Amino acid sequence: MADGLPKSYxxxxxxxxxxxxxxxxxxxxxxxxxxxxxxxxxxxLPTLYRATLSSLSVARGISLDRNLLVHLERLSGRAYLxxxxxxxxxxxxxxxxxxxxxxxxxxxxxxxxxxxxxxxxLGVLAGLFLTLDQPAWFYTFVPESLADGRSPTSTAAxxxxxxxxxxxxxxxTLYFFASYLFTHNATVGFFCFALGFALGVPTILxxxxxxxxxGAMAAxxxxxxxxxxxxxWASIHGTTEILAILLCAAAGMMxxxxxxxxxxxxxxxxxxxxxxxxxxxxxxxxxxxLVAGLLEGFARQMVTDSWGRAFIGSVMLLIWISxxxxxxxxxxxxxx
Amino acid sequence: xxxxxxxxSASGARxxxxxxxxxxxxxxxxxxxxxxxxxxxxxAMIIDLLIMLAVIVVMILVLIQSLAALNxxxxxxLGLIGFFLVRNCYFSFFELRWHxxxxxxxxxxxxxxxxxxxxxxxxxxxxxxxMREIELFLPVSLVLSQGDTALDAGAQLxxxxxxxxxxxxxxxxxxxxxxxxxxxxxxxxVVPKGLLLDDLVAERDASGSxxxxxxxxxxxxxxxxxxxxLELQTLEDILRRDDKAASEVIAEVxxxxxxxxxxxxxxAWTDQKAFLDAYYAALRARLEARMLLxxxxxxxxx
Numbered sequence: 001m002a003d004g005l006p007k008s009y010x011x012x013x014x015x016x017x018x019x020x021x022x023x024x025x026x027x028x029x030x031x032x033x034x035x036x037x038x039x040x041x042x043x044x045l046p047t048l049y050r051a052t053l054s055s056l057s058v059a060r061g062i063s064l065d066r067n068l069l070v071h072l073e074r075l076s077g078r079a080y081l082x083x084x085x086x087x088x089x090x091x092x093x094x095x096x097x098x099x100x101x102x103x104x105x106x107x108x109x110x111x112x113x114x115x116x117x118x119x120x121x122l123g124v125l126a127g128l129f130l131t132l133d134q135p136a137w138f139y140t141f142v143p144e145s146l147a148d149g150r151s152p153t154s155t156a157a158x159x160x161x162x163x164x165x166x167x168x169x170x171x172x173t174l175y176f177f178a179s180y181l182f183t184h185n186a187t188v189g190f191f192c193f194a195l196g197f198a199l200g201v202p203t204i205l206x207x208x209x210x211x212x213x214x215g216a217m218a219a220x221x222x223x224x225x226x227x228x229x230x231x232x233w234a235s236i237h238g239t240t241e242i243l244a245i246l247l248c249a250a251a252g253m254m255x256x257x258x259x260x261x262x263x264x265x266x267x268x269x270x271x272x273x274x275x276x277x278x279x280x281x282x283x284x285x286x287x288x289x290l291v292a293g294l295l296e297g298f299a300r301q302m303v304t305d306s307w308g309r310a311f312i313g314s315v316m317l318l319i320w321i322s323x324x325x326x327x328x329x330x331x332x333x334x335x336x
Numbered sequence: 337x338x339x340x341x342x343x344x345s346a347s348g349a350r351x352x353x354x355x356x357x358x359x360x361x362x363x364x365x366x367x368x369x370x371x372x373x374x375x376x377x378x379x380a381m382i383i384d385l386l387i388m389l390a391v392i393v394v395m396i397l398v399l400i401q402s403l404a405a406l407n408x409x410x411x412x413x414l415g416l417i418g419f420f421l422v423r424n425c426y427f428s429f430f431e432l433r434w435h436x437x438x439x440x441x442x443x444x445x446x447x448x449x450x451x452x453x454x455x456x457x458x459x460x461x462x463x464x465x466x467m468r469e470i471e472l473f474l475p476v477s478l479v480l481s482q483g484d485t486a487l488d489a490g491a492q493l494x495x496x497x498x499x500x501x502x503x504x505x506x507x508x509x510x511x512x513x514x515x516x517x518x519x520x521x522x523x524x525x526v527v528p529k530g531l532l533l534d535d536l537v538a539e540r541d542a543s544g545s546x547x548x549x550x551x552x553x554x555x556x557x558x559x560x561x562x563x564x565x566l567e568l569q570t571l572e573d574i575l576r577r578d579d580k581a582a583s584e585v586i587a588e589v590x591x592x593x594x595x596x597x598x599x600x601x602x603x604a605w606t607d608q609k610a611f612l613d614a615y616y617a618a619l620r621a622r623l624e625a626r627m628l629l630x631x632x633x634x635x636x637x638x
Contacts, residue, residue: 006621007628009537019532030527034435053365062628064620066569067533067576074528077367081435081447081527084362084455093432093458101459179413183420187469190424194470197502197515255519268518272451275519279463286424 008063015055019072022048022079029082049079100328102284105277107324112250112257119204120246123211124218131219141209141216156224163226163233178297185241186289189248193255193282200256203249210245232306235313237296243320244288251278251285288320357511357523359453367453369525372446374512377524381472383440388426392419423473427465432458445527452521460520467516475499536575537617553614559597560622566635568623571616575609586612 025045028036037045056072063069106113130137135152150162195202214234221230254274262270295316303309354370361367395418399411406414430438436448436456448464450456506512517523563571574582574589590608593599593615626633 005537005617006624008620008624009535012535016532023532033433050363053361053363057365062624064565064568064624064627065535065537066572068535071530071532073368074530075532076361076365077369077528080361080367081449084450084453097458105459175407175413176409176416179416183416186420186424190466190469191474194467194515197467197470197519198498271518272521275463275521276457276459279466279520280459282466283459283462 006064008059008065008068011058011062012065012068015051018048018051019055019075022052023075026075026078026082030078034082045079046083049076049083052076052079097280098284098287101280102287103324103327103329105280105284106247108277109250109254109281112253113246116203116207116246116249116253119207119249120211120242123208124215125211126208127212127215127217128219128222129215130212131216132222135220135223138216138220141212143213150220152220152223154220156226159221159224159226160229163229175297177301178293180293181296182290182293185244185292186286189244189285189289190282192245192248193252193278196249196252196255196278197259198256199260200253203252203256207245207249229306232310232313233300236300236303236309237292237313239313239317240288240295240320241292243317244285244292247281247285247288251281254278254281291316354526355511357525359449359451361453369449369523369528371511372444372524372526374506376444376446376526377506377512380438380440380444380446383443384427384438387439388422391422391426395419395422424466424469427468428461431456431461431465436461441524445529446524447527448522449525450521451523456522460522464516464520464522467514467519470499471502471505471515475503533576536572536613537620553601553611553618555597555599555615555618557622559599560619561633562597562636563619564633564635564638565623568616568619571612571619575612575616583609 021044025037025041025048028041029045034042052072053076056069056076059069059072127137127141131141138147138152150159192203192206195206218227218230218234221227255271255278258270258274259267265273295312299312300309303312354373356368357371358366358368396415399406399415403411427438431448434442437446441447448456448461450460502515505518506514509518511517511523513523571589574585577585587608590612593612594605599611623633632638
């Protein structure tokens with residue numbers, strides 16, 4: 001009867017040990033994590049995986065033992081997940097990300113960033129000129145919580161005192177202030193990005209609206225000849241924070257653009273490609289929000305001189321420009 | 337468990353109905369993976385949310401305890417940062433560290449994979465989890481702000497419709513992708529499990545060569561050409577059964593096959609299991625040999 005034995009039986013007998021070995025390694029990696037494997041096992045895993053994968057290909061061609069086929073398919077699937085799962089640890093991923101991936105992603109999205117900047121500028125100009133022309137617009141643009149008692153009827157002294165909080169002592173409450181600003185602003189940034197999925201429209205509206213608030217505020221101060229003091233006050237953290245918001249918005253617009261104008265790809269593919277790039281940008285923007293929170297929470301309260309504020313603001317802007325312009329460029333994949 | 341796992345989901349007729357998707361590994365081999373269904377994913381998420389909640393509660397308790405040593409403002413800012421980190425890093429942290437699994441997904445045996453079959457990259461993990469901000473946290477805060485009079489009824493309705501699109505996305509596409517999956521190009525799949533059972537032919541080989549008690553069956557080519565692959569694999573399923581009704585089914589199937597192939601050897605009546613084993617081995621050898629020559633007989637009608 002030996003001649004009647006199927007060929008797949010000999011096939012299995014020859015390779016079964018490899019499969020069993022692979023199964024043992026994969027089970028260990030699944031239960032205890034890939035780090036539980038020792039050096040030799042780590043070295044063997046890909047070899048065993050490829051051998052099993054080739055067994056699967058052969059088995060599909062020659063074997064009709066369904067249990068064997070199903071098992072090989074599943075074992076290959078499990079091994080595939082172990083071999084090609086997300087690699088590396090959280091800290092390494094973050095470090096490599098900040099130094100290489102993030103600036104590269106920002107460079108790749110330069111046009112969206114410019115677009116977002118343009119939309120924001122449009123909002124600022126609209127708010128500025130409308131309110132300069134007709135102070136009542138201030139009430140339309142600026143919500144009461146932000147106005148903080150300031151209105152077109154405020155005197156120059158009142159407006160000025162809002163910029164220089166003399167009562168604000170440098171003490172521990174600043175920690176809370178800074179961390180609140182950070183978490184709040186970062187969350188706003190995430191929204192700005194995530195809402196981009198709805199064809200980018202809400203992102204653009206948010207930019208226009210926030211631009212208009214800034215413009216209306218600026219107009220309020222301009223009417224009292226306090227423009228310089230206002231912009232210096234805003235710039236110390238604003239250069240960082242607005243850049244971060246613009247990054248999130250650019251990322252959101254990339255999502256919207258991928259859906260509206262997928263180009264040669266299918267929409268799903270375009271979304272997939274742009275989504276990753278956009279995700280990178282938003283995660284990186286968190287770092288900017290952190291810096292902005294510190295500047296707004298501490299530096300703005302401690303530096304009460306307009307020149308000092310403007311100086312810090314411009315230095316930060318220069319730092320960001322050189323960071324995005326040059327960081328990680330040598331490391332290579334400029335295309336991201 | 338072993339019984340269910342031994343059954344291929346590909347057959348569709350038995351076993352849990354799952355949606356199968358194919359990915360091509362970087363080695364160029366197509367693997368079939370089963371998508372996780374919405375219920376499993378929801379359960380995994382609830383487990384994760386409970387863990388997050390527990391972490392936050394513990395954090396608050398620790399901070400309250402340490403109020404004596406810490407300035408309240410510092411404690412509060414630590415709390416805020418901690419909450420932010422838990423809310424935004426929990427999923428990404430685990431999915432990076434545990435190869436696409438979080439504690440909840442691990443408990444349910446689920447995993448995030450790249451839809452193209454490549455490596456699951458960190459930016460995909462970040463992107464898919466950032467989207468939770470509007471898929472999960474925004475609706476929750478909307479519910480919490482119900483009593484808030486700042487939003488009028490019309491605005492609330494709009495907000496709900498708006499959020500609904502994101503929340504219901506998993507029900508709006510055939511792969512039940514959520515928006516985060518769409519953007520990151522990921523799938524959530526069920527980690528495959530399977531037992532390699534002994535080859536039926538091997539059992540026969542081992543027991544058959546040793547003792548003379550097992551009768552020897554021989555079949556003619558005509559008797560083997562009656563059935564195709566479908567019948568062969570159905571027979572495999574039957575022979576692998578070990579429940580109570582197995583012997584009855586075997587007797588019934590043996591009788592039907594005997595009749596169909598017109599098999600007259602008396603031994604086929606006395607040891608029905610041995611008869612079926614022998615027929616299985618012979619049929620498989622025959623069909624596999626034909627397959628090598630490119631003649632694939634799918635079923636008896638083929």
